[in-house]
Amino acid sequence: MTDFTKILDKAKELEAKMKESQEKIKNIKVEGFSGSNAVKVILDGEGEMCKIEISDEILKEDKGIIEDLIVAAHNNAKSELKSKTNEEISKAAGGFNIPGFKWPL
Template sequence: MRDLMGMMKEMAGLKAKMEAMQAELDATLVEGRAGAGLVMVTLTAKGALRAVSIDPTLMKAEEKEILEDLIVAAHADARTRMESVIAEKTQGLMGGLPLPPGFKLPF
C-alpha cells in the first residue's frame, strides 16, 4: 500500500510539472526561415502561428508561387524546431522514464 501512495504523490507532482511545461511551451517562440531569411514564420512551441515576415522584394505578382512555397517551407522549418524544443523539454520532465520507441506525448 505504501508503494501505491508514493506512486500517487509522484503522479501528482508529474501533473504539476506537465502543467508548468504546457505554460512554458505556450510562451516559447520558435522561428522558421526560408529563402535565406526572406520569409520567416514564428510559432509558439505548441504550434500556434504568431507572425509571418516577408521581405518586400518578394511582393511581385510574378513571384506569387515562389512566395507561397517559401511560406510553406518556413512553416515546416519552424515546426521542426518546435518539435525539437518539445522533445528537449519533455526529456527533462520525464527524467529518464522508459518510454517505448516512437512514443510521443500529446503536446
C-alpha cells in the same frame, strides 16, 4: 511488494511538472526561415502563427515561389517548435524513477 503510496506521490509530482511544462510551452516562440531568410514565420507554443515577414526582394518573385517559401518557412518553424516542445517535456519527465514501474524503451 511495491509501495503504491510512493507511486502515487511520484505520479502527482509528475503531473505537477507536466502542468508547469505545458505553461512553459505556451510561452515558447520559434522562428522558421526559408529562401536564405527571405521569409520568416514566427509561431507560438501552440503552433499558432504570430507573425510572417517577407523581404522586399522576394516580392519581386513569382507568386508560386513566394507561396512555396511561406510553406517552407512554416514547416521549418513547426519542426523547431516540435523540437523545443519535446525538449521541455523531457525535462519535466526526466528523473522520475517510480518504484516498480519501468518506462517503455
